[in-house]
Amino acid sequence: MKLKETLNLGKTSFPMRAGLPNKEPQWQKEWEAADIYGKRQAINANKPSFFLHDGPPYANGNIHLGHALNKVSKDIIIRSKSMMGYRAPYVPGWDTHGLPIEQVLSKKGVKRKEMDLADYLDMCRDYALSQVDKQREDFKRLGVSGDWENPYITLMPEYEAAQIRVFGTMADKGYIYRGAKPVYWSWSSESALAEAEIEYHDLESTSLYYANRVKDGKGLLDTNTYIVVWTTTPFTITASRGLTVGPDLVYALVKPANDARQFLVAHEMVADLSARFGWENPEILKTYKGIELDRIVTEHPWDKDVDELVLNGDHVTLDSGTGIVHTAPGFGEDDYNVGVKYGLDVVVTVNERGIMMENAGPDFEGQFYDKITPLVQEKLGDLLLASEVISHSYPFDWRTKKPIIWRAVPQWFASVSKFRQDILDEIDKTAFYPAWGRTRLYNMIRDRGDWVISRQRAWGVPLPIFYAEDGTAIMTKEVTDHVADLFAEHGSIVWWQRDAKDLLPEGFSHPASPNGHFTKETDIMDVWFDSGSSWNGVLNTRDNLGYPADLYLEGSDQYRGWFNSSLITSVAVNEKAPYKAVLSQGFVLDGKGEKMSKSLGNTILPSDVEKQFGAEILRLWVISVDSSNDVRVSMDILAQVSETYRKIRNTLRFLLANTADFNPKTDTVAYEDLASADKYMTIKFNQLVKTITQAYEDYDFIAIYKAVVNFVTVELSAFYLDFAKDVVYIEAENSLARRQMQTVFYDILVKITKLLTPVLPHTSEEIWSYLEHEAEDFVQLAEIPQAQYFAGQEEILETWGAFMSLRDKVQKALEEARSEKVIGKSLEAHLTIYANEEVETLLTTLDSDIAQLLIVSQLSISRETAPEGALVFDDFALTVSRAEGQVCERCRRTDPSVGNHANPHLAMVCDHCARILEEHFSQAVAEGFETK
Numbered sequence: 045m046k047l048k049e050t051l052n053l054g055k056t057s058f059p060m061r062a063g064l065p066n067k068e069p070q071w072q073k074e075w076e077a078a079d080i081y082g083k084r085q086a087i088n089a090n091k092p093s094f095f096l097h098d099g100p101p102y103a104n105g106n107i108h109l110g111h112a113l114n115k116v117s118k119d120i121i122i123r124s125k126s127m128m129g130y131r132a133p134y135v136p137g138w139d140t141h142g143l144p145i146e147q148v149l150s151k152k153g154v155k156r157k158e159m160d161l162a163d164y165l166d167m168c169r170d171y172a173l174s175q176v177d178k179q180r181e182d183f184k185r186l187g188v189s190g191d192w193e194n195p196y197i198t199l200m201p202e203y204e205a206a207q208i209r210v211f212g213t214m215a216d217k218g219y220i221y222r223g224a225k226p227v228y229w230s231w232s233s234e235s236a237l238a239e240a241e242i243e244y245h246d247l248e249s250t251s252l253y254y255a256n257r258v259k260d261g262k263g264l265l266d267t268n269t270y271i272v273v274w275t276t277t278p279f280t281i282t283a284s285r286g287l288t289v290g291p292d293l294v295y296a297l298v299k300p301a302n303d304a305r306q307f308l309v310a311h312e313m314v315a316d317l318s319a320r321f322g323w324e325n326p327e328i329l330k331t332y333k334g335i336e337l338d339r340i341v342t343e344h345p346w347d348k349d350v351d352e353l354v355l356n357g358d359h360v361t362l363d364s365g366t367g368i369v370h371t372a373p374g375f376g377e378d379d380y381n382v383g384v385k386y387g388l389d390v391v392v393t394v395n396e397r398g399i400m401m402e403n404a405g406p407d408f409e410g411q412f413y414d415k416i417t418p419l420v421q422e423k424l425g426d427l428l429l430a431s432e433v434i435s436h437s438y439p440f441d442w443r444t445k446k447p448i449i450w451r452a453v454p455q456w457f458a459s460v461s462k463f464r465q466d467i468l469d470e471i472d473k474t475a476f477y478p479a480w481g482r483t484r485l486y487n488m489i490r491d492r493g494d495w496v497i498s499r500q501r502a503w504g505v506p507l508p509i510f511y512a513e514d515g516t517a518i519m520t521k522e523v524t525d526h527v528a529d530l531f532a533e534h535g536s537i538v539w540w541q542r543d544a545k546d547l548l549p550e551g552f553s554h555p556a557s558p559n560g561h562f563t564k565e566t567d568i569m570d571v572w573f574d575s576g577s578s579w580n581g582v583l584n585t586r587d588n589l590g591y592p593a594d595l596y597l598e599g600s601d602q603y604r605g606w607f608n609s610s611l612i613t614s615v616a617v618n619e620k621a622p623y624k625a626v627l628s629q630g631f632v633l634d635g636k637g638e639k640m641s642k643s644l645g646n647t648i649l650p651s652d653v654e655k656q657f658g659a660e661i662l663r664l665w666v667i668s669v670d671s672s673n674d675v676r677v678s679m680d681i682l683a684q685v686s687e688t689y690r691k692i693r694n695t696l697r698f699l700l701a702n703t704a705d706f707n708p709k710t711d712t713v714a715y716e717d718l719a720s721a722d723k724y725m726t727i728k729f730n731q732l733v734k735t736i737t738q739a740y741e742d743y744d745f746i747a748i749y750k751a752v753v754n755f756v757t758v759e760l761s762a763f764y765l766d767f768a769k770d771v772v773y774i775e776a777e778n779s780l781a782r783r784q785m786q787t788v789f790y791d792i793l794v795k796i797t798k799l800l801t802p803v804l805p806h807t808s809e810e811i812w813s814y815l816e817h818e819a820e821d822f823v824q825l826a827e828i829p830q831a832q833y834f835a836g837q838e839e840i841l842e843t844w845g846a847f848m849s850l851r852d853k854v855q856k857a858l859e860e861a862r863s864e865k866v867i868g869k870s871l872e873a874h875l876t877i878y879a880n881e882e883v884e885t886l887l888t889t890l891d892s893d894i895a896q897l898l899i900v901s902q903l904s905i906s907r908e909t910a911p912e913g914a915l916v917f918d919d920f921a922l923t924v925s926r927a928e929g930q931v932c933e934r935c936r937r938t939d940p941s942v943g944n945h946a947n948p949h950l951a952m953v954c955d956h957c958a959r960i961l962e963e964h965f966s967q968a969v970a971e972g973f974e975t976k
Contacts (some may be wrong), residue, residue: 045971045973045974046152046973046974047933047952047975049974050703050707050772050934050960050964050965050968051215051773051934052772052774052775052777052782053654053702053773054479054698054700054702054704054773054782055700056699056700056701056814057814058338058694058697058810058811058814059249060659060688060697060701061235062658062689062690062693062807062810064657064658064659064661064806065654065655065656065657065659066288066456067658067810068185068187068654068659068660068806069185071183071245071806071809071810072185072806074649075189075809075822075824077297078188078426078821079204079824080301080822080824081189081190081191083825084126084189085131085133085588085901087150087597087825088126088129088130088131088132089131090131091129091130091131092129092131093130093131093132093590094125094130094131094132094594094596095123095132095133095583095589095590095593095594095595096118096125096132096134096593096597097112097135097578097579097582097583097593097596097597097622098118098134098135098136098137098184098196098197099137099575099578099596099597099598099602099606100137100138100139100140100575100917101114101138101139101179101576102138102139102140102142102144102174103116103138103139103140103145103173103175103179103197104144104145104172104175105175106178106179106182106649106651107179107180107182107183107649107650108632108640108647108649108650109361109632109640109649109650109677110631111179111183112186112598112650112662113629113632113666113675114341114598115183115186115188116186116187116188116663116666117597117629117666117671117745118134118188118532119134119187119188119190119664120666120667120740120745120802120803121595121743121802122134122189122190122800123189123802123805124740124828125740125802125825127738127798127801127802127824127826127828128740128827129827130621131591133190133191133588134189134190134191135191135194135195135196135582135586135589136180136183136188136191136192136195136196136583137195137196137198137578138172138176138177138179138196138197138198139174139198139571139574139575139957140169140172140173140176140197140198140199141172141198141199141232141503141504141505141568141571142501142503142571142574143166143235143443143501143503144443144505145171145172146168146501146502146503147443147444148171148374149164149167149168149171149248150524151303151341154167155341157257157500158935161502162537162540162542163546163821164502164503164902165502165503165537166537167539167614168502169199170198172197172397173199174196176195176197177261177558180192180195182650182651183779185651185654185659186650186654186659186662186663187225187659187663187806188423189332189807189824190302190807191368191400195294195579195584196581196582196745198571198574198575198578199513199535199854200467200506200535201531201532201534201535201536201736201832202532202534202581202585203578203581203582203796204505204530204531204532204536205528205531205532206528206531206577206580206581206584206954207507207569207573207574207577207580207581207584208505208527208531209522209524209528209572209580209611210507210573210577210580210616210617211507211508211519211524211577212521212523212524212525212527212528212967213568213616213701214458214616214617215524215611215898216520216521216524217616217625217955218459218462219458219459219462219463219616219832220456220457220519221457221459221499222454222455222456222457222517223454223455223457223494224390224452224453224454224455225377225380225384225452226373226374226375226376226377226379226388226450226451226596227240227410227448227450227451227452227455227496228242228379228439228448228496229396229448229449229451229453230441230443230444230448230492231396231397231398231399231413231446231448231449232341232441232444232445233441233443233444233501234397234500234501235499235500235501236395236453236455236496236498236499236500237441237448237496238495238496238497238570239492239573239604240444240604240605240608240609241438241572242439242441242442242448242792243439243440243442244438244439244440244861245436245437245438245440245445246435246436246437246438247437247438247440247447248433248434248435248839249276249289249433249434249436249438250275250276250278250417250431250432250433250434251274251275251276251431251432251433251434252274252275252278252281252417252420252421252424252430252431253271253272253273253274253320253321253365253366253428253429253431253572253946254270254272254281254299254345254424254427254428255268255270255271255272255307255344255345255429255703256270256273256287256341256342256343256344256345256370257270257427258270258271258340258341258350258395259341259342259343259344259351259864260340260341261340262339262340263339263906264332264336264337264340265297265340267335268304268305268306269297269305269306269307269308270305270306270307270308270427270695271287271307271308271340271342271354271368272273272307272308272309272317272362272366272368272370272381272711273366273368273369273370274289274365274366274368275370276374276434276746277449278417278421278565278723279393279394279400279408279414279416279417279420280370280372280375280376280637281345281370281372281420282372282374282393282400282405282408282420283372283374283375283391283392283393284344284352284370284371284372284859285352285353285373285383285388285389285391285733286351286352286353286354286355286370286371286373286379286382286383286388286907287342287352287353287355287359287369287370287371287372287384287732287929288354288355288368288369288370288371288378288379288382288431289334289337289354289356289357289358289366289367289368290334290353290356290357290358290360290361290367291333291334291335291338291356291358291582292308292335292336293311293330293333293335293360293362293367293462294310294311294312294331294332294333294334294335295308295311295312295332295337295367295368296308296311296314296327296328296330297309297328297329297330297331297332297333298311298314298318298323298327298328299326299327299329300318300321300323300324300326300327300601301323301324301325301326301327302322302323302324302325302539303323303788304539304806306329307655309335309367309368310332310362310367310368310369310589311364311779312364312367312617313325313366313367314328314361315508316602317366318485320429320430320870320922321430323431323642323915324902328767331775333547334356334360334793335356337354338355338356339353339354339355339386340353340354340356341353341354343467345423345424345427346405346424347405348647348946349666352371353380353386353388355371355383355385355386356382357371357378357382357915359378359382361464367697368892371383371560372391373388373389373390373391373392373452373687374392374393374451374452375389375392375394375449375450375452375613376450377548379495380452380941381866385866388898390452391403392452392453393408393511394413394449394451396453396500398412398413398414398449399411399412399413399516399562400412400416400613400689402622407419413449417470418864419868428594435849437844439933443816444747448593450671454569455496455497455498456496456497456498456507456509456565457494457495457496457497458494458495458497458573458612458616459494459495460492460493460494460495460528460612461491461494462509463615463616464489464490466488466492466615466619467489467611467612467615470611470615470620470621471485471486471489471611471621472486472939473621474621474623474624474625474626475624475625475626475652476625476626476627476628477625477626477628477672477742477858478628478672479628480602481603481628484603485603485607485608485611485626487903488603488604488608489608489611489612492608492827495570495609495612496570497569497570497573497576498565498567498568499566499567499569499570499571500570501568501569504568504569504571504574505531505568505569505573505574506536506539506540506564506565506566506568506569507567507569508523508527508528508539508563508565509564509565509941510523510544510562510564510565511562511564511565512554512556512557512561512562512565513556513557513558513559513561513562514556514557516554516563516871518554522549522552523548523549523552525538526548526549527547530547532574532924539564539749541669543720544562544563544564545560545561545562547564548562552558555688558747571940572605572606572608573611573613574615575606575610576609576963577610577613578610578613579593579610579613579614579622580590580593580613580617583622587962591622592614592620592621592622592623592624593614593622593623593624594624594625595623595624595626596610596622596623596625596626596627597626597627597628597629597743598628598629598692599628599630599631600628600630600631601631602628603628607623607626607628610623611623618812627743627757628672629672629675630671630673630674630675630971631674631675632674632675632676632677633674633675633676633677634646634648634676634677634678635676635677635678635680635681636676637676643756643813648677648679650662650680650775653679653682654678656679656682657682657686657808658806660689660804660806660807661682661685661686661689663803663804664685664688664689664749664803664804665677665681665682665685666745666803667745667746667748667749667803668685668746669746670746671745671746682716685945687966688753688894689807691753691756691757692752692753692756692800692804693807694894695756695757695760695761695765695961696793696796696797696811697791699789699792699793700793700811700812700814701790702768702786702789702791703790705777706783706787707817707973708790708817709817710782710930711786711787712785712787712790713780713783713787714925715834717784718784718788718954719781719784719785719891719892720843720844720890720891721764721844721892722784722785722788722841723834723840723891724840724841724844725759725764725792726788726791726834727756727787727834727837727840727841728759728786729755729791729792729795729796729840729900730760730832730833730834731831732751732752732755732759732796732799733795733799733829733830733831734831735747735748735833736748736751736752736799737828737830737831739751740802740828742848748803752796752799752800760791760792763848763851764788766899767896767897767898767899768785768789769784770896770899770935770937771896772785772789774934774935774957774960777901777962777964793811793815794818795829796816796817797811797823797936798823798826798827798828798829799828799829799961801823801824801826802822805824808823808824809823809824811823815883828863832938837881837890843886843889843890844890846886847886847897848892850883850886850887850896850920850971851897853915853917853920853922854875854877854898854922857875857915857917857922857923857924858870858875858900858924860915860924861873861924865924866924866925867882867926870898870899870900870906871899871900871901871927871931871936871937871938872901872906872926872927872928872938873900873901873902873924873925873926873927874900874902874903874924874925874927874928875895875898875900875902875903875904875922875923875924876900876903876904876905876922876923876924876925877903877904877905877906877909877920877921877922878907878908878909878910878914878920878921878922879905879906879907879919879920880907880919882919883919883920884905884907887905890906900927901927901929901937901938902938902939903926910922910923911923915921926938929937929938929941930942930943932952932953932954932957933952933953933975934952934953934954935953935954935956936955937954939954939955939956940975941954941955941958947962947969948972949969949970949972949973950969952975962972
């Protein structure tokens with residue numbers, strides 16, 4: 045027998061190399077075949093419910109890392125809730141209507157306006173469903189568990205019907221109306237946009253300073269006075285109908301020495317403007333408050349038939365310009381509001397494609413709005429006082445990445461103002477993670493205008509509105525309920541397949557249509573109304589779900605998107621929020637903190653990560669970052685996460701290997717009978733259990749990551765497992781000391797595997813397949829462990845906390861001795877501790893082999909004064925010398941007893957190992973051991 049064979053070296057076939065890219069798909073197929081998701085739902089059927097409602101990603105293209113962060117986060121929450129005693133079904137969803145799909149078909153050569161509309165909509169539907177299938181496989185590859193065979197899709201008839209019912213209730217309450225105020229208009233999409241479809245980029249514009257001549261000064265100003273205004277949108281001068289001043293601002297009448305005219309500008313801006321315009325020795329003739337200038341009449345710069353009133357508006361500031369704002373009610377929200385107050389005409393001179401129309405004048409008709417600035421400057425002539433190119437933040441269409449314009453066109457609106465306070469009250473009742481989300485959403489609702497819900501596109505849910513012969517809009521509950529029933533049966537395509545009369549209830553009549561003729565709306569609903577109705581289309585219609593949801597989780601951009609639209613529709617219909625809590629996450633950036641884009645070449649697809657590292661590494665990355673802010677990712681960052689995964693895996697592999705001969709039913713040692721070190725580690729582990737379970741409750745993923753990594757690398761690898769090898773390898777197989785440690789090993793292994801399952805389901809199931817004594821076939825069907833409290837644990841923690849502090853200092857002394865060539869390995873050391881009474885008491889009451897804990901061969905504790913050269917600390921001192929004796933061939937400790945045993949076959953081992961060998965290997969002792 046070889047001496048090595050007397051050691052209890054850990055054995056396991058659990059591989060060190062995970063092979064995740066190849067193994068993960070196999071495990072996922074096994075889970076699907078075993079219907080793990082269905083079995084988990086069955087186990088939890090009668091438990092309290094938790095509903096995380098999935099915000100629908102847009103069905104277009106493969107998923108990106110932002111999708112991965114989102115879906116993995118949701119999966120971690122759902123899995124943890126399922127294992128913590130909640131019925132937590134997960135119904136994934138997709139947003140499938142809207143412009144991006146139309147754009148894809150257009151790029152493929154499909155010409156919407158040249159084909160039958162029903163055929164075109166079928167093409168949109170087929171494309172959307174193909175993208176759903178593609179993304180579904182992408183999400184499943186991440187290990188996300190859910191009801192993948194029964195997702196919700198916004199193009200499905202039952203969903204569209206539920207959406208129409210939301211609209212119908214809002215209309216019945218008087219929250220839906222038609223208006224012509226300016227909206228975000230995308231000439232590149234030929235459609236109105238909602239605020240959620242806007243993003244801001246820097247834009248270079250030519251700003252103009254020009255003057256309107258006073259036509260009727262109301263006794264304050266003569267006709268040689270020119271009111272100076274500033275604009276960054278020269279094309280809107282074609283529709284200018286007023287000049288707005290601040291009622292409380294002070295304005296100066298200025299006479300430059302080098303100009304025969306006199307000008308009106310903001311008083312505090314005279315000096316800056318004089319320098320800009322080249323005015324010499326400007327004399328201030330008089331000052332006026334803005335309120336005094338009200339309703340003075342000026343002349344449009346080139347259209348002498350158009351009067352422009354001086355108006356008073358609170359939106360005027362002195363941040364830039366002249367303190368006087370030219371006002372075109374058809375091209376701006378503030379302009380519109382003040383214009384309506386004064387009864388100005390709402391003029392729109394740009395068509396849906398951004399082309400100047402006939403009413404802009406013959407000099408501009410037919411030209412693109414953004415190209416007419418030189419013509420405007422020419423038309424202004426000597427009224428143009430200055431121009432400059434400025435860079436400023438400007439709204440863009442988030443789909444086409446083109447700048448928008450504000451444009452007043454007839455649109456359908458959902459009122460927010462009529463029940464704004466109700467919405468704000470519901471926000472106050474909602475929990476937010478992070479907490480600043482409440483303020484962000486509250487301010488957005490407080491400050492937002494009414495919601496433009498109509499779109500001039502084809503692929504979407506039609507607005508269920510009919511028109512009588514005189515143009516009266518018809519959207520009664522009877523009508524919308526009937527349309528909803530039709531959509532539920534046929535899908536919304538029926539709207540385009542049938543005439544208006546065939547979409548109305550049988551026998552329907554209206555006093556405004558004496559001849560029985562009706563027409564139907566051709567606009568579709570904003571896609572945010574689609575997704576914003578999901579609380580009704582999903583939570584309220586699926587038997588196994590409930591409303592409101594416990595949690596909505598999406599990116600921080602959804603404060604102006606899905607969080608916002610869902611809240612408005614839900615409060616409008618049911619006077620309550622659709623969610624009890626909102627969790628938002630930041631955006632995924634590259635390793636340098638820059639936005640990922642194909643043009644920069646810095647994009648990483650989840651599939652790239654899965655091929656190189658495995659989805660498990662992506663899942664671990666998700667909990668390694670503070671996702672309440674923007675997060676960075678690169679292949680280098682993921683490689684670091686992969687190294688952390690390797691440490692976790694190998695530590696758990698060590699536990700597996702060293703419990704291979706442990707039967708928890710027969711070999712477990714009760715807590716009361718554990719050694720002090722084992723009790724300490726049991727208590728520390730249960731603190732980890734408490735930390736992790738609380739972090740799952742709080743959605744604090746990074747706390748889980750930090751706690752697990754610290755426990756595995758510091759508490760286990762650097763301490764407990766480091767000295768444990770001298771017990772589990774060396775002591776007899778069935779010895780009490782070994783079984784005590786194995787009890788702790790096994791307890792940690794089983795429970796940490798369960799704790800990690802929501803994050804690392806593939807690895808956890810692989811480990812679980814080696815735990816033959818556990819009842820559940822799959823760890824995903826087990827329950828998250830609960831933290832235990834042990835009597836007297838505070839005292840144990842205090843005692844061991846003091847020892848760990850001492851141990852840190854010992855390691856420092858050993859490292860110095862190693863660097864000075866006194867010793868090589870720590871087992872070559874003889875450590876002497878010159879202790880005070882407190883330290884001596886600590887070391888003698890630990891009920892442990894202190895030398896073994898410190899991984900030295902010999903230890904002396906002295907109350908004498910430390911010699912010169914000792915390493916001195918506040919309460920003790922240390923010296924390190926080379927241990928006496930020879931190295932034991934079995935335990936590798938240096939011991940004086942090696943070579944002194946009476947039995948020559950045991951001459952190569954220490955007395956401690958000799959006793960073990962004589963007791964358990966009598967035959968081998970008699971015959972002698974091979975040591976090589």
